[in-house]
Amino acid sequence: MCRLLGRAGLAALLAGGSLGLVATADFANPAQARAATKPPVQQAQPNVVVILVDDLGWPDVSSYGRSDVPTPNIDRIAKSGVAFSSGYVAASVCAVSRAGLLTGRMPASFGFTYNINDEGNEGAGLPLAEKTLAERLKPLGYRSAAIGKWHQGSARQFYPTNRGFDEFFGFLAGETVYVDPATPGIVTTPTKADANKPPFTQRRGNGVIVEGPDARSVANFDKYLTTEITDRAVDFIDRSAGKPFFAYVAYNAPHWPLQVPQAYYDRFAHIKDPVRRTYVAMIAAMDDGVGKILDTLERKGVRDDTIIVFLSDNGCPEQFGFCNPDHPWSWGKFTYLEGGIRVPFLFSWPRRLKPGGIVDTPVSSMDIVPTVLKAAQPKAPLPKGLDGQDLLASAQHPPRTPRMLIWGQEPVFAVRQGPLKLWRSQDWNQTHLYDLDNDPAERTDLSGTQAEARERLERVMEDWRAKLPKPLWPLHTTRKVVVDGRETEWVY
Structure with missing residues (x-):
């Protein structure tokens, strides 16, 4: 059974202690993996590889310690940098979360409040006035590729x-x-929710694979998409190394539907539940892809000068039945419990950051844009309006004042500062206050005993909420759900 560990225990695990960290030869000895690579040549501007995966629960990587999911290649990123144990995303649902990552801004602050339907809410999309990281890097000489889920x-x-x-x-x-x-x-592998989903027999509408500026269709339905995304990322890095590049590698694994090559499924015969087994096997296939990307960077001699960020877009969705049942942060997609917004979050830049193990400082996916821009143009001021902070500073120096993090998709909001987290449902007219240090599962409401802290965080939330613009497209639905024994509100 997975359990939450103290800071010392987490650090020991990442260092490869006896508590169960899974390791491979590459993870244990990164220098050995570089033996036959080109010698590194320092660049003036770092390359950037953001690996964003889909619906991966916090405990479903081995980078934080004991896990039934071995991820030796993802762990290589942690081993060469840091694993943020309090890494958050901008929202608990895919499209909204991605908008925050790509812009470095809180999505609700520009009306990107709710998810986008697969066939597209009419006119829904990232507003043209909001610059993506790729748009900001282009005038600095970067070549950029988006690969995978948009x-x-x-x-x-x-x-x-x-x-x-x-x-x-x-x-x-x-x-x-x-x-x-x-x-x-x-x-x-079918799941308990597949009856409400379309059959697997074809890719439809916006689920068709396309490429190039003219969005031409790609005939590759006989090839496993995770492998295809990896191969395209490797090809882009191979062609781009020598000049600064940005690869946004957005795997859709391990998102539904549950499909995986038999060879990966066979690795996990000890997992009796076929749904959980397929999910874990899909993570293994994605992890192998991460390994190929890292190997390519090393082979090209650019690994030291490449910023790598690995994270999930949100937590694991409970409704399919494949999340880890033994950890309070293992599920919660669509909710503002920790399992919805706290995700695996790893950061590496060997030229500038020494390996630091587990770092508890809270960070956000919105930190990626300012981190990269500061690295690419150190003497230039950051653009106005960004909501993130520098990941390099967060990895090296704990802040003197606890950071305030805020989330919201009307009618549900959350605020965290230090160990305290406030959760609020407007339509339920309920407010809960939790101490995450002592109650990581968010089971004990402290609203009645810490009224001053509750009121302070409520003011922060209400001040922010009052400034939000009208959502650009409507809310799909809300629902009362029970996650790990806790009743909460689901927003989609």
């Missing part, structure tokens, strides 16, 4: 190559089929 609007004006990226390969919707289930050697 989910920032399907209309032409929102297409990746019209948002600063030089290349795109992937799909525009929030989900798609990985491979034709009739392909030999593929395991397709």
